[in-house]
Amino acid sequence: MRLTAENLSARRGEDLIFKDISFTLGAGESLVLTGRNGSGKSTLLRTVAGLLRPETGRVAWTSDGAEAGMRAAEACHYLGHRNAMKAELSVSENLAFWKDCFGDFSGGRGISVGEAAESVGLGGITHLPFGYLSAGQQRRMAFAKLLVAWRPVWILDEPTAALDVNAESVFTTLIENHLAAGGILLAATHQPLGLQNAQELKMTGFAGVMENVW
């Protein structure tokens, strides 16, 4: 089970944001992207998730059960800046929809909607419309979405934005459990997630490309 990126480079408009990034992540490994604002962390994550077409290079997913020609994105959960939940629907409706829509990837199983809400510490409020929750609660529920269906790779873009200290430790525990279960983590963050043995990739952005510091 391996997520491989080869010679990735990506462009936003005219500007090359990064070039020739390669990495390989196996089961239980994690890569944390750091760097100042605008250094291309989100762009790299969106490229790996298949939401941006890379200028050069490719992202590949290899495992025993994988069919040839499968997109790497199918093995990934992506938690971006936006929560991908509908304010008009209740939390449980939102989570149940995503559970159904995602389906389980081979090699694992998601937990039920109730359990997922419990594990992010918000068990009692799944009947409320998502729009009623506070920003931090919304972020927690968006994180619960990762638990309802199994995906080996988690791609998290600033997962701890708008969160209190308690929630950060909850997230760290959940991420560690995921890694222990053979998952892969790719995260961009400003706060340290407190993970053991995480590899770190420092992004320098457009300026780095210009100065050829890669």
Next chain:
Amino acid sequence: MTALLLRDLKLSIRSGGGALIGVLFFMTVVAVIPFGVGPDLNLLSRIGPAIVWIGALLSALLGLDRMFQTDREDGSLDLLLMQEHPLVLTVLIKCLAHWLGNGLPLVIASPLLGLFMNMSEVAIGATMLTLLVGTPALTFIGAVGAAVAVALPRGGLLVSILVLPLAIPVLIFGVSASYAAVEDPAPFMPPFLILVAITMFFAVIGPIGAALALRNTAD
């Protein structure tokens, strides 16, 4: 996939969904015509099918731009794009949900508006039938426009303008089939079957085009 259909249907009837807005707009447009045209019953019944069809076309255009935009704004679209199911199928399901939420209410409301226009029973039935067959085509054509304009804020008017030329054939054959049902020499079946063909054609082309546009949206 049923989950997506149910979710979109729920969203269309909850606050801000816009299903009711379309019907209300349809009723408003058609209901003011008799006041503008005056109490000439023969004239009203003669222009009735055309007015009902134009009203339905305009109301169908009204909600189109939100088809993918709401999903894009909250990030759901990203996740839908990443899934294993073919994107064409996802778009098709979203079109179906959109039609059930926005198109079908127009069809159901049309007999009432037929009464406003002093149309005969046959004309009302024919208009309702042609709307039932023709409005899905409007949704499928609209899906392409909505997908192209998904990244544009305030893309609503642009979607309508993009879509309108392609929607004209639907209007022409829908109205001519409705007229053919009441006016004797003209046969009903040929324009009606062409309308069916247009709908089936766009049911295939529309989702493919929309899926292509969504895949290539720059952000």
